[in-house]
Amino acid sequence: MHISIMKSEQLPQAVELSNRIFLKQPEQPSMGISFPTIFSPGISHSYGAWDQDKLVSFMGFVPFTINTRGAELNIYSIGSVCTDPDYRGQRLAGNLLEQCFLHGEASGASLILISGGRSLYTRAGSRLFGRALRFRLSPDVAEPLRTTTEKQVNIRTMQPQDLFQLHKLMEHREARYASTASELNKLLDASAYSNVIRLEQQVLVAEENGALTAFAIIAVPGTVMAPSREATLVEWGGSPEAAAQLIAEAITAYNLAELTVPLPWQDRELAALIQSTGILPEYIRNDGTMYLVSGSQLLHQLSPLLPEGLIQADGPHGPYRLTLNDETLQLDDEGLLSILFDPESPYRANGSIIFDPIPLPYTAGLQYI
Numbered sequence: 001m002h003i004s005i006m007k008s009e010q011l012p013q014a015v016e017l018s019n020r021i022f023l024k025q026p027e028q029p030s031m032g033i034s035f036p037t038i039f040s041p042g043i044s045h046s047y048g049a050w051d052q053d054k055l056v057s058f059m060g061f062v063p064f065t066i067n068t069r070g071a072e073l074n075i076y077s078i079g080s081v082c083t084d085p086d087y088r089g090q091r092l093a094g095n096l097l098e099q100c101f102l103h104g105e106a107s108g109a110s111l112i113l114i115s116g117g118r119s120l121y122t123r124a125g126s127r128l129f130g131r132a133l134r135f136r137l138s139p140d141v142a143e144p145l146r147t148t149t150e151k152q153v154n155i156r157t158m159q160p161q162d163l164f165q166l167h168k169l170m171e172h173r174e175a176r177y178a179s180t181a182s183e184l185n186k187l188l189d190a191s192a193y194s195n196v197i198r199l200e201q202q203v204l205v206a207e208e209n210g211a212l213t214a215f216a217i218i219a220v221p222g223t224v225m226a227p228s229r230e231a232t233l234v235e236w237g238g239s240p241e242a243a244a245q246l247i248a249e250a251i252t253a254y255n256l257a258e259l260t261v262p263l264p265w266q267d268r269e270l271a272a273l274i275q276s277t278g279i280l281p282e283y284i285r286n287d288g289t290m291y292l293v294s295g296s297q298l299l300h301q302l303s304p305l306l307p308e309g310l311i312q313a314d315g316p317h318g319p320y321r322l323t324l325n326d327e328t329l330q331l332d333d334e335g336l337l338s339i340l341f342d343p344e345s346p347y348r349a350n351g352s353i354i355f356d357p358i359p360l361p362y363t364a365g366l367q368y369i
Contacts, residue, residue, distance in 0.1 A: 046062075058080065073111060115369060131286070136258055
């Protein structure tokens with residue numbers, strides 16, 4: 001048994017193993033189609049465990065850049081983690097995880113986002129992170145939501161010619177995964193998160209005077225797969241008022257019995273419009289878990305957003321010293337992630353923190369792996 005980084009020509013084996021483990025219905029698209037960032041040919045960062053020439057365990061590992069208020073975070077995401085049933089119980093996934101952590105550290109990454117929270121990850125130090133709101137909208141909400149604003153927009157399905165305008169709207173979000181128009185085009189076609197929950201992805205756009213002002217990517221029940229979840233907002237961008245109208249239109253146009261709308265905490269304007277209809281949210285954490293690769297790298301990458309010298313790292317995993325009013329507070333990894341990304345952090349309870357919480361994208365979106 002040996003572990004190695006995947007080669008491009010080995011990725012078809014990873015697709016076959018992932019399909020065997022994850023696909024619950026024959027109608028579901030292959031994992032190779034849904035997750036091009038993991039399985040497309042090219043330089044792979046993913047790892048596999050091999051019994052001679054047979055791939056028996058796999059961990060998808062994908063580099064991303066997150067832009068947040070002008071700062072750039074170099075991060076990795078972990079997904080499509082699977083082990084052949086005949087080889088379970090040998091700690092193969094744990095060994096792959098260790099290799100990914102070392103790879104992230106050598107790459108200068110600050111964070112690893114993991115699409116899961118099972119003990120494999122939490123034992124290794126991954127943690128819940130950030131905050132989000134989750135609304136559950138019924139058909140009764142559609143009309144009140146549509147009338148929260150007097151803005152008049154033309155609503156239609158996205159056309160290929162809309163790509164550049166949609167990409168521009170995505171680029172103006174407060175926190176986002178960096179992507180080119182070409183990468184966005186592939187992700188829209190891949191429909192990763194929608195396929196995982198066995199729904200059909202639809203993209204609606206709002207148009208005013210010939211220009212797109214908002215978009216909403218929504219996973220809705222289709223005619224091919226039996227859904228495992230209710231209809232869900234996957235991603236949105238642009239004007240909150242226009243986006244509210246898109247959500248209302250989706251409920252009506254697709255005859256949705258329920259639409260789940262998860263929003264990261266910073267999407268306050270759209271959240272306020274939904275709440276104005278009388279619908280209250282559930283308060284949740286961001287999706288999945290987060291592993292801190294290097295606190296010192298994270299602070300360096302976030303330096304445009306933090307007062308100089310406010311937080312000092314004694315090493316990659318701390319301790320970290322936060323100086324306020326001539327007093328020094330010592331933090332561990334969990335405390336650092338809390339104070340940076342959680343608007344409800346207990347360290348913010350007394351109002352003495354002098355910098356705003358840093359927004360992150362909601363991770364179960366278009367770039368989900």
